[in-house]
Amino acid sequence: MGCPGLVGTGRVLRDSRGKVLCTFSDHIGIHDANMVEILAIARACELCVSRPELVGRDIAIVSDSKVAVSWVNNDGIGTLKHVQTIYDIRSHLRDMGQSLVIYNSRASNSVSNLLAKKWSDGYEDSLIWKDL
Template sequence: MITKKKIILDWNPPAEVHFKFNVDGSVLGKPEPAGAGGVLRDFNGKILCLFSCHLGCLVSNAAEIWVIKVALGLCISNVNLRGRAISIVNDSKVAVSWVINGDFGSLAHFNIISEIHSNLKILGDVEVIFESRAYNSYVGSLAKMGSNCAGDFVEWGDV
């Protein structure tokens, strides 16, 4: 008998004095209701911000770009995060590549990615990176809540 092992990976913390904002987009079809969710933590794993929101009807790549935009907007809204080292971590290689390289293939995403680039300049020491979905399951649940129109929320802790 063959047994399957499920590997559960813990959250991977950022370097000391850095912040990590794990984000995820979720779409319930193609295109269907989309949502975004995220968790901002410090290097000790302390949760500083949680969010979930509905994005309307989108395709998956658009939802993954929008969630990066939402996270950056939240960082800008909190003056204590400006100039701080923050990693925005997404589990979509395509979305991260589009943001980093500016090669997004469709003019439909031009305005969103332009706004992301502007927000990155405002914040300073912020990077957008890809990390496997295995590290992002909690954030995926928040994104699915947004897809299901379960109610938008943002909750801040002490930053």
């Protein structure tokens, strides 16, 4: 919705077998594309840390942004506006144990894109946990 523009994110947390653990979509304000991707990774980390049964489990956070994944995985820190969020993500990843952030192409995340689009079409923020 423009760059920068009013944005929302949509994410799906899955276990190693692909089972959906949680879906969420939320409003994150007016940001550029890189900040949106970084904030989405941060939100996924926050959700994982908030659930004691997920702490210490092997978690892979998948993003379709090569730039955001690179910055989060210690290949720089983006611009000044990204620094604190990236450090927060790195801290959460350390707290989570054997967790990592990986890149996968946009074609692989159609559910996440649908959730983000629903938010931009006027839906409310949502957070739905499945049985863990």
